Every structure is written in structure tokens, then in C-alpha cells.
Amino acid sequence: MTSASPLRQILDPAHRADPYPLYAELRKTPVVRDGTGPYLVSTYWEIQELLHDPRVSSDARNLNPEAAAFLGQEEEDPNLPPTFLRLDPPDHDRLRDLAMRPFGPPHTPRRISDMRGELAGIVTQLIDGFRGRDHLDLVDSFAYPFPVTVICRLLGVPREDEPRFHVWADTLAAGLDPVHGTPEEREAQRETLRRARADLAAYLAGLVEERRRSPRDDMLSALATDHGPDGRMSPLEMVSTAALLLIAGHETTVNLITNGMLTLLRDPGLLRRLRDEPALAAPFVEELLRFDPPVQLLPQRTTLADIDIAGTTVPKGASLWLLLASGNRDPRRFPEPDRFLPERPDNQHLSFGSGIHTCFGAPLARLETQIALTELTRRLTGPRLAEDPPPYRRNAVLRGPRHLPVVIEGLAD
Numbered sequence: 001m002t003s004a005s006p007l008r009q010i011l012d013p014a015h016r017a018d019p020y021p022l023y024a025e026l027r028k029t030p031v032v033r034d035g036t037g038p039y040l041v042s043t044y045w046e047i048q049e050l051l052h053d054p055r056v057s058s059d060a061r062n063l064n065p066e067a068a069a070f071l072g073q074e075e076e077d078p079n080l081p082p083t084f085l086r087l088d089p090p091d092h093d094r095l096r097d098l099a100m101r102p103f104g105p106p107h108t109p110r111r112i113s114d115m116r117g118e119l120a121g122i123v124t125q126l127i128d129g130f131r132g133r134d135h136l137d138l139v140d141s142f143a144y145p146f147p148v149t150v151i152c153r154l155l156g157v158p159r160e161d162e163p164r165f166h167v168w169a170d171t172l173a174a175g176l177d178p179v180h181g182t183p184e185e186r187e188a189q190r191e192t193l194r195r196a197r198a199d200l201a202a203y204l205a206g207l208v209e210e211r212r213r214s215p216r217d218d219m220l221s222a223l224a225t226d227h228g229p230d231g232r233m234s235p236l237e238m239v240s241t242a243a244l245l246l247i248a249g250h251e252t253t254v255n256l257i258t259n260g261m262l263t264l265l266r267d268p269g270l271l272r273r274l275r276d277e278p279a280l281a282a283p284f285v286e287e288l289l290r291f292d293p294p295v296q297l298l299p300q301r302t303t304l305a306d307i308d309i310a311g312t313t314v315p316k317g318a319s320l321w322l323l324l325a326s327g328n329r330d331p332r333r334f335p336e337p338d339r340f341l342p343e344r345p346d347n348q349h350l351s352f353g354s355g356i357h358t359c360f361g362a363p364l365a366r367l368e369t370q371i372a373l374t375e376l377t378r379r380l381t382g383p384r385l386a387e388d389p390p391p392y393r394r395n396a397v398l399r400g401p402r403h404l405p406v407v408i409e410g411l412a413d
């Protein structure tokens with residue numbers, strides 16, 4: 001890389017549509033200190049090793065001052081204390097275990113698989129809404145409303161509150177991107193973020209309290225009333241956890257479904273294959289996760305000790321950026337990494353992370369995307385891209401198209 005700051009190049013919107021050549025350059029030096037301070041790690045085995053290293057912290061309170069300023073995380077929010085995504089053991093483990101109880105095995109083993117019929121129903125309804133139209137934006141009319149409806153139902157957010165709630169969630173998701181612009185613009189971004197967090201926290205606190213008094217069959221009620229062997233979450237912890245699930249259930253799956261349709265529409269042979277062999281959906285989604293992951297990089301880790309990795313000593317207190325999307329294209333791990341091969345064996349991509357913070361929502365995200373892509377390829381007739389590349393969101397961390405304009409001839413039943 002010629003630039004002193006590959007990081008600035010990654011964050012540059014000009015590279016958003018295709019960051020993969022940049023990552024290929026970076027992999028020539030698996031661990032590199034960026035001119036702006038953080039260490040960038042771009043190769044598969046090194047990322048995997050660091051994700052499992054207890055000397056690497058996810059706790060934002062361990063960020064050094066420059067990294068905290070860069071990420072806009074200088075201050076703690078009293079309304080929304082850190083979620084388990086941003087905590088280390090033992091607090092991480094206690095909260096993750098409690099949140100997991102109503103969400104999956106071993107306490108609620110069929111929670112997600114039992115939702116298959118409901119998910120298919122939402123998909124059918126959204127696609128039926130395309131009738132009579134020949135131009136669509138697959139983001140606004142499908143990839144966004146589908147997972148957002150699902151996560152709201154799962155948690156028990158009333159439908160009529162969803163629009164308010166989307167605004168907060170979008171603001172918080174955008175806040176994951178490093179802050180940029182002039183000092184005044186940066187302060188304005190922080191203020192918008194502060195307000196969205198306060199409003200969302202107040203809203204969720206009200207809902208948690210309501211569900212505590214009259215529980216229903218949803219996750220918020222379970223979080224508010226259930227308790228594990230180590231007791232219950234505090235009310236603030238419940239609010240933070242609910243906010244985490246809502247946000248995590250938003251932009252990530254939206255981008256996976258959109259990236260999937262983009263990949264299919266760019267390759268009509270692939271689209272035909274999925275239409276003719278719906279059983280391909282599961283390996284197809286795994287390859288999609290590897291090939292074009294919604295979470296491109298994890299920017300917020302800090303070393304708690306000097307760590308030797310790939311011939312470099314990363315000093316204690318350094319900020320680490322783990323480039324998951326680059327690790328997924330590492331030829332030392334995946335032969336022909338730039339080809340999309342649904343039949344690829346042993347497809348252990350990094351897209352849901354690895355180690356103690358491995359994505360909690362992966363079974364849901366997988367099922368949603370499998371159903372979405374199977375039904376879209378089956379029902380859209382003559383679909384083609386109206387714009388390639390499509391316009392991308394600014395966010396480099398949660399990367400995906402802002403719109404996916406397509407033209408269709410019609411709709412099958």
C-alpha cells in the first residue's frame with residue numbers, strides 16, 4: 001500500500017462499492033500499523049487467533065484516548081450502559097447467558113426454527129405488494145422491512161411504534177461508523193447520536209416495565225420476568241440488551257439480503273441455479289456471508305498486553321481493527337477466494353465473528369436470508385439490475401447498498 005493510512009482508504013466512500021482490491025493489497029502485510037495509530041489485521045488465521053485471545057478486549061472503556069475519539073466513544077452513556085457486545089468476561093458471559101435463555105438452545109431450543117412459517121408469511125406479503133410494479137427498490141420494499149418486522153415481533157415492539165423506532169435504530173447503526181468531518185460536524189453527529197440513544201432508552205424502559213407487569217409471549221417479557229441461576233438482569237441491563245438486539249437485527253440482515261440479490265442479479269446462471277435447486281439456499285447463504293459480508297470489520301478491540309502476531313509485536317493498549325471481509329478472501333484459507341462457489345467445502349468464514357462474541361443472531365439471520373432469497377428468485381420474473389453498482393451507504397463497518405433498483409417483468413404466484 002502506498003498510502004500512510006490504508007484505514008482512511010477503507011473509510012473513503014469511493015471504495016465502498018468494491019473494497020476487495022484494497023484488502024488484497026493489505027494482506028501482503030498481515031498486521032500493519034496505520035498512520036493514524038491502530039493496527040490493521042487482514043489475514044484469516046491472524047484474525048481468528050485474535051478473536052480467541054483473552055488478551056484482546058472488546059470493552060470500550062479500554063480504548064486508548066485517540067481510538068475513543070476516532071470512534072466517537074469518549075463518553076459513557078448513562079441511559080444505555082455498555083451491552084455484552086462491548087464487555088469482557090465475566091460481565092459479558094453473565095449477560096449473554098441471560099439474553100440467550102429466551103432466544104435459543106438449551107432453554108428455548110426451537111425459538112428460531114419454529115418461526116419459519118411466520119417468516120415465510122411476512123416474505124409472501126411483502127412480495128405480493130410488488131404486484132403491478134415493474135420498478136422496485138429491493139432495499140426499501142423488501143430487504144429493510146423484512147428483518148425489521150421480524151426483530152420487532154420477536155422482541156414484542158408494537159407494530160405502530162416501528163416507524164419511530166426505525167429512525168433511532170438507523171441513527172445508532174450509522175453511529176458505528178467512525179466520526180468524520182469538521183469539529184462542528186463531529187459534535188453535531190455526537191449530539192444526534194446522544195438524543196437517539198436517550199429516546200430509544202426511554203422508549204424501551206417503558207416497554208420493559210409494561211411487559212414486566214403484564215408479560216406476553218415475546219423476548220422482552222422473557223427478559224423482564226425470567227431469571228437464570230445467577231439472577232436477573234437489572235432494568236438498565238434489560239434496556240441495553242433490548243437495544244442491542246434491535247440494532248443488531250437491523251442493518252446486518254438487510255445488507256446480507258441485498259448483497260445476495262446483487263450477487264444473483266449480476267450472474268444469471270447463479271440465479272437460475274438457486275431457482276431450480278432451492279436446497280442450495282443454505283450453502284448459498286454461507287458463501288454469500290464469506291464473499292460479501294455485512295459486517296466488514298471490527299474496529300473496537302484493544303490489546304491488554306503486548307501480543308506477538310505474524311512477526312509484529314502489537315503493544316499493550318493498542319487499538320486493533322480486524323478486517324473480517326479481508327480474512328474471508330485470504331487465499332491461504334480459501335482457494336480461489338474471489339470466486340463465488342456455493343459448493344465450497346469447509347466454509348468457516350469470519351462473518352459472524354468467532355470466540356466468545358460470536359454472533360448471537362446467526363441462526364435467525366441465516367434462516368431469514370435463505371427464505372428471502374429463495375422466494376425472491378422463485379417469484380420475480382425477468383429481474384435485472386437497473387443500476388450497477390448501486391448506491392452504497394456511507395458506513396464502512398456495516399457495508400451495503402442504500403438502494404437496489406431493479407426492473408421486473410412480473411410476479412409468479
Ligand code: HEM
Nearest residue numbers: 084085248249252253256295351352353357359360361365
Ligand atoms: C447477517 C446478519 C448478521 C451479521 C453479519 C452479524 C455479525 C455479527 C458479528 C461479526 C458479531 C461479532 C462482533 C464482535 O465480535 O465484536 C456479532 C455479534 C452479535 N450479534 Fe450479530 N450479526 C447478524 C445478525 C444478527 C441478528 C439478527 C441479531 C439479533 C437477533 C444479532 C445479534 C448479535 C449480538 C447480540 C451480538 C453480540 C454477541 C456477544 O457479544 O456475545 N446479530 N454479529
